[in-house]
Amino acid sequence: MFLRLDHVSKHFPARAGSGEVRAVDDVQIDIERGQFVTLLGPSGCGKTTTLRLIAGFEFPTFGRIILDGEVINELPPNRRDMAMVFQSYAIFPHLNVYENIAYGLKIKKLSSQEIRRKIADVMALTELTGLENRAPNQLSGGQQQRVALARALVMEPKVLLFDEPLSNLDAKLRVQMRTEIRRIQQELGITSVYVTHDQDEAMVLSDKIVVMHQGRVQQIGTALEIYRRPHNRFVADFIGRANFLPVRVLDRASSMWVLELLGQVIEAPGEEDAAIRKSGQAVLMIRPESIRLSPTPPNNEKAAWSGVVTRTSYLGSFIEYDVEIADQKLLAVRYDPAESDLYPVHQAVYVQFLPENAYLLPGE
């Protein structure tokens, strides 16, 4: 393993009173060479602290950080051979673009010829050529972002760290920059750790996503795994949107759960779980786009529930509905809607969904 966080914890003294806050709690992450890993979670989940532990701005209270077979727990940042793109870009305001990018190379004591060559390469790669002598305050937000990226890339670090680098850009530029970051990372094959709270960003960029909450790792997996097979309710709710319906578990047959949902028996996927087997209590996660509504009884064999529409919102590319079945409220989404799909409130509808796209999770 190239970079490993081995049961890493970071405790801070609590702001008020005594005691400690566990900002990072027993985190175990393995990152392979060349991989792009994203730490994803709501603010205060410990993702930035984890990144700062990797960078060396904080040292772990417990556990080990291993880079390339070497424990680097308390190695200061300047000796870690990493580079970082900061949320605020952290471009030195008293240096011009060229000097900013050259900053780390000068510390490495490279010859000025080599520095010039490397900077020319990286500026071409990040499409900054021609801006060498600009002062930072003469750059647009996107350009500043590129300078920050170039300054990190030019170091050819073992690990490239990103701390929410796109959060200060406007929406359009954000989308453009994230594909660009992915392109450059693939081109150079740099191992990267990326922190964000934006799930789209995480899904577009990453080979592997680490979902964190309250200092703990909730799940590690590809975008598909995390979306389709979340480990728990938090992950399901944080990545995309989800409905959770209480169900009674009847049996497990050929790696599927047999369960009863509001009077009907269906089969749904889900991880084997002794607790669910024992209690028989669980919730079924259904993504809104998995739900199909029809005003007339569907003419197939599959299970259907009757309900009432309580809200219809037209958003152009899709329609959102709130539907009530029994006492449960469901969120449903219909993409590429026709005009006839605009059901009025109080309309009675029949609800169906693809059980194979639903997922069984441990209850409350």
Added chain:
Amino acid sequence: MSASISKPRSAFWRHWQEVRLIGQDPMLAIGLIVVASFVFLFVALPLLRVIYQGFVNPVTGEFSLVYFAQFLDPYFGPYLWQVVRNTLIMGVGAAAGGTILGFIFAYALVRCNFPFARLVHIVTLLPTISPPFAIAIATILLFGRNGLITRQLLGIRFGPGVNDIYGLDGLIFVQIITFFPVSYLIIRAMLERIDASMEEAALSLRASKFHIFRTITLPLLAPGIAASFLLLFVESLADLGNPLLLGGNVSVLSTEIYLAVAGQFDQQKGAALSLVLLLPTLTVFLLQRYYISRRSYISVTGKPTGGQIFVKEPVIRWIFIVLTLLALALVLMLYFTILWGSFTVLWGVNNQLYLGNYATAFSRGLNAILSTTFLSAVATPVAGLIGVIVAFMVVRRTFIGKQTLDFVSNLGGAVPGTILGIGYIVAYIGAPWIAILIVYALLAGYLASRATTRSWAALALLTAVTVAGYYLNWTPILLGQSETGWRFLLMAAFLLLALLGAAFAQPGKSRVVALLFAMMALALLVYNLSPWVTEPLARWGRQLPGVDLPKIVVKVSAFITFFTQPTPAILGYTFLTLSVFAVEQMRPRARPWLAFAAAALSASLIFYGNSLTLVGTPYIIVMAYAVRSLPAAVRAGVAALQQIDPSLEEASNILGGDAQYTFRHVTLPLILPAFFAGLIYAFATHMTSLSAVIFLTTAQWPILTVWILSEVEQGGMSVAAAYSVILIAIVLTAIGLMSLWLKRVYGASQRIDMTLGG
């Protein structure tokens, strides 16, 4: 996933980690040790000694409460209580009056669309750069027994029993004028930072203007008003110049302390009274620091908000403007009086234009003018350097004792200067051995810990160094050598170290090591050789024609000696500090040996003779100055640092720059302009301070403020006024030069911010 293995670690463990982390970076560790030693030696130690002295008879060394008992004594008691009462009345009066006046000025200038607000702002700040009793002198000239207004215009003759300017009322009046700018700056800063939208929100809820003022503006300003009141109260209590000049028969604590030490030579009495004065001062200081500043709703560090509301009711607006103009006219009149007074033969008797006062001032006070300016200028970078390190440590690092460091570094400026002055005399009349040893142990201990890897080895090394350093001291006596010869010997040893160090340094570092040790040898050489330059220079100067020229040349010779022949302990501490950086560059195996040799040689200097007996030397005055302006320097540093995004430093760090590279290439260039601008305030503080140095000044190093005071006491009002004008002119020149230089180097964006001094 395995169960969490975490168990709570003790706070001690965490603190130890923090210390260890700072220790890993020699630059940081040395910086911390240096500032901690400075505030320990020159703030904590003198204050502790004053407290101790209050309870001990200086002659017999016995514990005694005699001066506290006097408060209960039927003979001394009533007088002492009267003094305390006077002090409190003066403090409350000056604080209340100054705050009200400060509020009126702030409100008029910020809210009332005042004409020429910028100009008025600058004039208002004049008292902050004037000597402490300039206003008092002007007041005496105008309203005194022989005053222009009282006698000439109103024709009042002061017989016995007539209420004249001398006494509590006149004193409070002068203090109000002297201190109100501080209040103005605090309240102005608050007022500017109140978000206009808050008052607009209240207006949209149909609150009347007065209702808004009462329920929104005033509560938001309350912390500022309280802070201003407390600060003025403390400043008034600490003031020595004005009560001496204007007190008349009324005595307050600060003058009692001064008279006890300077008149009765009774240090215990001075110290005991200092404790009585320290009590309200410290209470207010703690109250301000830990209570009021936390209750503030407005952060004063941010930039002023864009929109300002202006008062639209003409009546209110004009009331404020007229009041401000009246007060302003008074201030201007007082300053004009000083200027005028300095050009008259004998104020009130012969008001002819006359330049003789300046001739007198320059010939008689030339030494004082030169000395004060020189020592103030030297103390400025000292305060600046210590201030910026303290600010950096406080803003950017966590370590145990950070709060204490911050607290103590502010304390030196907050306590009355008289108390600090007594502390210096008591602490530095002889060598403060325990303190010397503590500082030595800190430096040498750190050096030992960098030279070896094991703690027992470091401890053994420290012991060996100390013993060797102590016995090295005996060699000159055993060899029957002169001091000069002894220094030549040390110099040779350091040269040898330079050679050895270069031989066993890490590859590529030989030059640095050799240079460091060679510099130490050079310092000793310069020490020995400087009399060869300074003595002939002084001799040559003395036989020059004229009165002024010889004085200047002799003084220049003294300035050179100031730098070339410092107290051995200062030299030793400096060498020890530099040795850390040299040892850092050595091969691991050579480190303990080189560390031993370098530290033992430095230690012998530290232990040499009456080490650090600073009373009578100009260094103690420099330290007193630096301590007085340290809070302002720290504040300037903190304000500058808070403007810098910490991720800039982290970016440099992860790009390969260590702490000192980052500091030199990122932090320092960014804070420098604001920091330089802050330094000018430190210089002004030095030039105008009186109480802290009044006991420390010597015949060779006279201080201008002290001279003004004695001039006034001898009745030489016009000459005193001339001195005051000269002093103000020097400070203004310094401000002008600094802003000119800043403008040239950093462009027009940098403005000298006198508010940092508030």
